[in-house]
Amino acid sequence: xxxxxxxxxxERFFGPAEDPHSRxxxxxxxxxxxxxxxxxxxxxxxxxxxxEIIAVVSRYVEVDFDALEFSLATDQRVTALTANLPIRRIRxxxxxxxxxxxxxxxxxxxxxxxxxxxxxxxxxxxxxxLRRFEAKNNAEGSSDGQDPIHAPLDIDRSGLDEETQDxxxxxxxxxxxxxxxxxxxxxxxxxxxxxxxxxxxxxxxxSMKSSGNTNSESA
Amino acid sequence: xxRIIVMTSGKGGVGKTTCTANLxxxxxxxxxxxxxxxxxFGLRNLDLLLGLENRIVYTALDVLAGECRLDQALxxxxxxxxxxxxPAAQNRSKExxxxxxxxxxIKALTKVYNFILIDSPAGIEMGFRNSIAAAREAIIVTTPExxxxxxxxxxxxxxxxxxxxxxxxxxxxxxxxxxxxxxxxSVKDVQGILSIPLLGVIPDDEQVIVSTNxxxxxxxxxxxxxxxxxxxxxxxxxxxxxxxxxxxxxxQDSFFTRLKRLFGM
Ligand SMILES: Nc1ncnc2c1ncn2[C@@H]1O[C@H](COP(=O)(O)OP(=O)(O)O)[C@@H](O)[C@H]1O
Ligand SMILES: [Mg+2]
Numbered sequence: 001x002x003x004x005x006x007x008x009x010x011e012r013f014f015g016p017a018e019d020p021h022s023r024x025x026x027x028x029x030x031x032x033x034x035x036x037x038x039x040x041x042x043x044x045x046x047x048x049x050x051x052e053i054i055a056v057v058s059r060y061v062e063v064d065f066d067a068l069e070f071s072l073a074t075d076q077r078v079t080a081l082t083a084n085l086p087i088r089r090i091r092x093x094x095x096x097x098x099x100x101x102x103x104x105x106x107x108x109x110x111x112x113x114x115x116x117x118x119x120x121x122x123x124x125x126x127x128x129x130l131r132r133f134e135a136k137n138n139a140e141g142s143s144d145g146q147d148p149i150h151a152p153l154d155i156d157r158s159g160l161d162e163e164t165q166d167x168x169x170x171x172x173x174x175x176x177x178x179x180x181x182x183x184x185x186x187x188x189x190x191x192x193x194x195x196x197x198x199x200x201x202x203x204x205x206x207s208m209k210s211s212g213n214t215n216s217e218s219a
Numbered sequence: 220x221x222r223i224i225v226m227t228s229g230k231g232g233v234g235k236t237t238c239t240a241n242l243x244x245x246x247x248x249x250x251x252x253x254x255x256x257x258x259x260f261g262l263r264n265l266d267l268l269l270g271l272e273n274r275i276v277y278t279a280l281d282v283l284a285g286e287c288r289l290d291q292a293l294x295x296x297x298x299x300x301x302x303x304x305x306p307a308a309q310n311r312s313k314e315x316x317x318x319x320x321x322x323x324x325i326k327a328l329t330k331v332y333n334f335i336l337i338d339s340p341a342g343i344e345m346g347f348r349n350s351i352a353a354a355r356e357a358i359i360v361t362t363p364e365x366x367x368x369x370x371x372x373x374x375x376x377x378x379x380x381x382x383x384x385x386x387x388x389x390x391x392x393x394x395x396x397x398x399x400x401x402x403x404x405s406v407k408d409v410q411g412i413l414s415i416p417l418l419g420v421i422p423d424d425e426q427v428i429v430s431t432n433x434x435x436x437x438x439x440x441x442x443x444x445x446x447x448x449x450x451x452x453x454x455x456x457x458x459x460x461x462x463x464x465x466x467x468x469x470x471q472d473s474f475f476t477r478l479k480r481l482f483g484m
Contacts, residue, residue, distance in 0.1 A: 023401040
């Protein structure tokens with residue numbers, strides 16, 4: 001018999017010192033994944049449902065967006081959707097609903113806007129450059145009474161808007177993924193550019209990740 | 220009326236074929252007339268586990284093609300004349316047979332046999348659909364592992380959707396020591412999660428491999444191993460007997476058994 005190591009001896013005597021709770025872990029994971037499997041609802045639909053529920057509830061009460069929870073649980077082969085929406089306060093009469101934080105639609109808004117937005121930004125940048133150029137000219141050369149404010153470039157956006165709507169109709173998962181990365185780049189462009197309205201949504205990006213987890217688990 | 224039971228799991232390698240061979244043999248031993256049907260076309264194994272591989276002349280496909288009669292394709296077991304195997308074709312794919320054809324074969328078998336066990340292939344595609352086409356009952360075989368239980372759950376849903384209502388559970392390869400150490404889901408955990416009636420629990424047992432090597436199901440041994448007893452119990456419950464679950468809990472280690480183990484004795 002080979003001489004066993006001390007740790008070997010200890011293990012043989014006291015039993016293996018492995019993670020004692022893996023049984024609970026696996027039960028928890030299994031229950032979640034089964035709840036999703038059994039419902040057979042695709043993650044997009046689930047997300048849509050989530051957003052609509054928040055929207056409806058937000059009409060009446062102010063929801064704590066940071067603390068809300070949606071989960072699927074299953075018992076006796078019956079699946080239940082549980083929504084936990086902590087309420088900050090009842091909405092004062094006459095005040096409209098807050099925009100519910102909806103990471104997906106937020107992301108889509110960014111993506112969908114990106115094409116036309118980029119063009120618009122290009123135009124704005126071009127405009128700004130033109131102004132700078134003119135200002136420089138005016139300062140250097142003798143100002144001969146030229147109007148310092150250049151007429152804005154005339155850009156027809158209507159066509160662009162239609163195009164983005166078509167994109168929307170033909171969204172496939174790959175498109176969404178591709179556009180997500182696109183959205184990131186356009187957000188960056190937006191920071192260097194001047195007038196992109198509030199595209200950073202730090203909170204929503206967190207919940208986006210959690211919904212992504214759900215996707216991969218139920219896929 | 221004959222009992223037509225499909226053994227299925229979703230996931231491969233959890234013990235469907237082992238269960239089919241042992242249950243088939245145990246039922247035959249108990250005097251039932253049993254046909255075991257290999258529905259795993261292209262990856263047949265049931266013949267090996269029963270030690271009948273050298274006696275196959277025709278397969279189910281030959282019967283369907285009209286090249287032989289059904290009784291010519293059936294391989295009768297010499298040790299246990301109540302048992303017959305309907306072999307699958309090994310050189311053909313699962314798509315080479317349709318659910319309707321499977322139904323015709325099984326229907327014909329019901330004239331002679333009162334238990335028909337169908338060994339389903341892994342997956343939920345064509346081979347699975349063939350194997351459940353004629354079944355009226357199902358035995359879900361799973362191990363206490365997350366992936367196997369998940370797949371089992373999926374299959375239970377599909378069986379329900381196909382109007383197979385008598386669905387019961389066999390938990391295979393249970394390791395009581397791991398359950399005691401909280402490292403494996405218990406029988407209660409798995410059964411509670413799947414929520415179907417429990418038909419039996421088979422411990423993980425080295426003897427299963429030994430019996431596979433010999434081509435001799437465990438239930439034929441003179442002195443039954445733990446798994447052999449468990450399979451026999453399942454077959455008795457299938458026949459309507461009330462047999463309590465085997466006590467698989469490991470005896471609490473005494474100081475001396477620990478000492479013995481310490482010195483490798
Ligand atoms: N209770 C058990 N204890 C030990 N090994 C087992 C047990 N049940 C099955 N096995 C082994 O697991 C493997 C897969 O079994 P098999 O019956 O072929 O599964 P399936 O038909 O579901 O693919 C085989 O090698 C078999 O010997
Ligand atoms: Mg098999």
